[in-house]
Amino acid sequence: GAGVSQSPSNKVTEKGKDVELRCDPISGHTALYWYRQSLGQGLEFLIYFQGNSAPDKSGLPSDRFSAERTGGSVSTLTIQRTQQEDSAVYLCASSRLAGVGYDEQFFGPGTRLTVL
């Protein structure tokens, strides 16, 4: 079956512009996660969705970052007024079960964001 997909695969933007990153999780997966992979910080958690609600936003680095999920499916991560330090690979993952801690997460291929 289809895995987690993300778009765009690459995004180059200018400092100060807004960007939207999209994630299509595996159908029927309740939990959705966003992570960021950068050279300096490694792999870090950003936000968790259970259905359409986000009970854990603790990893969002600033109020320039926001995310939503609609229909218990597609999620969009928005970064406003991008900065060079936002350059990273943004990964989306989904799992069938929500909030149990032991379920496998399936990762998308990521969106590579470059802020000039």
Place this chain on the structure above:
Amino acid sequence: GDSVTQMEGPVTLSEEAFLTINCTYTATGYPSLFWYVQYPGEGLQLLLKATKADDKGSNKGFEATYRKETTSFHLEKGSVQVSDSAVYFCALSRPGNTGKLIFGQGTTLQVKP
């Protein structure tokens, strides 16, 4: 807070050599432990996991044992292949939490023929 520490890479081995990648963790309670692998040009995928103390996870010839007493989850393989070249990430997730993964910094493995 919760954290995972992995041995620094890169690790370079000859084909058929024995592999160990060390991983230790700090967490309250009894987390689930994972090894994820990222092959060149591919996304992260689960390699193996263990959800309670003394459990052994295994897959594709790799194995790791959940050691509560040493807070460790070292990855081992008896005979590596060139195709095992990848970046390996140790991770934990606390039960009853959101399921979010806390990752180690990753270890790059290069296997030479």
